Amino acid sequence: MKRKEKISVITLGCSKNTVDSERLMNQIKLNNLDLIDNPNNADTIIINTCGFIEAAREESINTILEAVNRKQEGKVNKVIVAGCLSERYLNDLQKEIPEVDAYFGTEKYEGILKELGGELKYSLLGERYLTSPSHTAYLKISEGCDHPCSFCAIPIMRGKHKSKPIEELIKEAEFLVRNNSKELILIAQDTTDYGIDIYNKRALSELLNELSKINGVEWIRLMYAYPSHFPDDVIDTIADNPKICKYVDIPLQHISESVLKSMRRGVTSKRTKELITKLRDRIPEITIRTTFIVGYPNETEKDFDELCSFVQETKFDRIGVFTFSVEENTSSFILGDPVSEEIKQKRKDILMELQREISQEKNRNLVGKKLKVLVERIEGDFFIGRSYRDAPEVDGEILISKNELENNYTEIEGGDFYTIEITDYNDYDLYAKIVNEEIEEQR
DSSP, X not given: OOOOOEEEEEEOSXXXXXXXXXXXHHXXXXXXXXXXXXXXXXXXXEEEEOOSSHHHHHHHHHHHHHHHHHHHTTSOSEEEEEEHHHHHSHHHHHHHOTTSXXXXXXXXXXXHHHHTTOOOOGGGTTOOOOOSOTTEEEEEOEEOOOOOOTTOOHHHHHOSOEEOOHHHHXXXXXXXXXXXXXXXXXXXXOGGGTTTTTTSSOOHHHHHHHHHTSTTOOEEEEOOOOGGGOOHHHHHHHHHOTTXXXXXXXXXXXXXXXXXXXXXXXXXXXXHHHHHHHHHHHOTTOEEEEEEEEOOTTOOHHHHHHHHHHHHHHOOSEEEEEEOOOOTTSGGGGGOOOSOHHHHHHHHHHHHHHHHHXXXXXXXHHTTOEEEEEEEEEETTEEEEEOTTOOTTTSOOEEEEGGGOOTTOSOOOTTOEEEEEEEEEOSXXXXXXXXXXXXXXXX
8 A cells, every 4th residue: 555645834934824824734634645744754845935025035945945955865755835935936936946846826725735636625725724822823814915015025926905704704713713722813914904805894893793702712813904094993892892802913114204105005104193092092901013114215314213213102012123125026126225234234223122121111010910811831940821912923921930830720721811910021021920819801
């Protein structure tokens, strides 16, 4: 009897790629193919690539070359490349790395499965093979993007905005909950545009409320919310629905009027500040995360100083900073790349140092406070958890010492919720102990 080929999937890039890989991996399992976690033991390697910025492209290409080398050494039979990089640079990749057996673009599940000798089970496409801890799962609510941001190649790789119907998302969420997911993290290229293409209105608030009705869902977290048209009803839903985390990720990218205009963000500095004020007025306990781009071609020292002042004054709970990357076929490509890498890195370091001080101050103010925490894992002498303030992978964590457990907490289970009291802090993480008393629900 012929031995089954062992297949392993390597996922690069963002959480949206993770969801794509999990759907593909589940289809591999449904076809009774032998899916394994370790690519070093695989006969076939599938690489789900990222092509968003230069650093991500380099990582993807290096991973492909490593797999191809293993194939040339006789350690791998087949290498398949999929995802954003091959969607964007298919012809170049086929020419430069012909040793790859097959290239596929984004969400090309059917073609990949045919290459593996299987077939796509359409009715089960919403089911996934979870690669993250089962108590937390990403829920991709739409694909693609209609925004004309000058620096972004996402529409080139992912196409126009396409929402997934609410009923399909409910079925997928119910599947995730049956597999022990207690936290759903909503992702898309732009979550605030959800529904506009199929319902002729932004239906994110309706989706949030429907998802919250699912028994077993404890937290629903909102990521990638575009700032130019943040719906007022979503603000009300976050404020009023106890299952929606008082947390929102809003990628602002900049605050200078001239930079925002050149970036084609469709929002002004004034409207951005008004949105932040509205969110905090309506939801005083909200945690706001954002990202910025420094070194954009027309970003002057004055523009950067304005961005620094904005960060100092606004005191975001979390920020991420990226240096500008020149992207072919985007509208900013004609601007070139006049800001040196040295200056870009210097600006990034300055901004992150400002945020480090802000984060330290916010953490200091949390000492003595009680929070609801989802414990995720054990590391050394600590249980590691997150509160509603913390998204996985990108935000801080809460470290609970095993030595400070009270008598009736001799065993802590990963994937369960506990009440903790903050006892200490560092720049980005918190230290805590588990306490017995109940607290008012905190999301």
